[in-house]
Amino acid sequence: MKKKNWKRDDLIVRCLADSYLPIALVLGFYVILHGNISPGGGFQGGVLAASGVLLLYLGYGFRGAATAVNMERMHKLEAVGALAYVFFAMLGIFAGYNFCRNILWNSGNIGDLWSAGTISLMNYSVGFKVLTGVGFLLLLIISLLSTGEDHEHDGTIPTTEHEEGGAAK
Amino acid sequence: MKNLIAAISLILVLCLGVYAVVYMQQEIPITYDGRDTDVYALQQDPHDYDLSNPDGVADIIVKENLEKTQAVNNVTAIVFDFRGYDTLGESFVLLIAITGATVILRRARDRWEGGK
Numbered sequence: 001m002k003k004k005n006w007k008r009d010d011l012i013v014r015c016l017a018d019s020y021l022p023i024a025l026v027l028g029f030y031v032i033l034h035g036n037i038s039p040g041g042g043f044q045g046g047v048l049a050a051s052g053v054l055l056l057y058l059g060y061g062f063r064g065a066a067t068a069v070n071m072e073r074m075h076k077l078e079a080v081g082a083l084a085y086v087f088f089a090m091l092g093i094f095a096g097y098n099f100c101r102n103i104l105w106n107s108g109n110i111g112d113l114w115s116a117g118t119i120s121l122m123n124y125s126v127g128f129k130v131l132t133g134v135g136f137l138l139l140l141i142i143s144l145l146s147t148g149e150d151h152e153h154d155g156t157i158p159t160t161e162h163e164e165g166g167a168a169k
Numbered sequence: 170m171k172n173l174i175a176a177i178s179l180i181l182v183l184c185l186g187v188y189a190v191v192y193m194q195q196e197i198p199i200t201y202d203g204r205d206t207d208v209y210a211l212q213q214d215p216h217d218y219d220l221s222n223p224d225g226v227a228d229i230i231v232k233e234n235l236e237k238t239q240a241v242n243n244v245t246a247i248v249f250d251f252r253g254y255d256t257l258g259e260s261f262v263l264l265i266a267i268t269g270a271t272v273i274l275r276r277a278r279d280r281w282e283g284g285k
Contacts (some may be wrong), residue, residue: 078211110235116238117238119250120240137270
């Protein structure tokens with residue numbers, strides 16, 4: 001048995017990645033959405049959701065992750081998240097108060113999902129920013145990992161004939 | 170010489186331990202307890218919650234925070250409202266770190282586009 005095919009032939013790893021990827025995404029978005037009423041917040045939920053990229057790589061290798069995720073778009077969306085944070089913080093200046101003023105503070109009831117005004121909006125923007133930023137960082141590291149001696153010259157992991165989904169042409 | 174230094178430092182640590190035990194016997198006011206806080210009543214009606222006999226700083230913090238921001242999670246309210254500038258700088262530090270990693274690993278990025 002050749003040593004270089006050990007990673008792609010592991011069906012157990014792929015099935016576990018298939019099972020855990022939706023769970024990781026749902027848990028990450030839950031933590032981001034409930035940042036103002038439960039333990040957690042934007043940073044933590046963003047990192048949780050970005051771990052889906054790593055699961056995608058473990059299951060489907062470099063080629064599968066490359067076809068599923070657009071790297072350039074993630075890098076641009078991170079800047080969009082940062083600008084959204086600055087915009088929600090400058091809502092206070094637009095309303096005539098200082099920077100980071102919570103001008104929507106009494107919208108909604110205490111304990112609801114939409115309850116804390118600009119706190120939850122800034123929480124969502126920071127979660128989006130961390131999700132895209134850490135995902136981009138993981139993709140960068142993965143693309144560096146995928147160019148060792150055990151791989152093809154174009155950076156893909158060698159596959160066998162019965163592979164589906166993300167197999168090299 | 171080595172044994173002497175070891176003995177002296179051991180005696181010093183012992184003296185510090187005895188001093189700490191004596192110091193802990195004093196009456197030090199409790200600053201953060203919150204054991205007797207009625208969290209449900211505090212969340213239902215933070216304006217009318219009785220703060221005449223607080224058992225620590227916890228229920229004062231929670232009451233003031235609920236009145237001012239209406240966010241149940243205190244840490245999120247502090248991070249995104251009271252310390253908003255801090256979070257802004259933190260997220261831009263992350264942006265700069267990712268930009269630096271992109272510059273250092275730009276060959277890997279070229280490989281990524283080639284593998285597509």
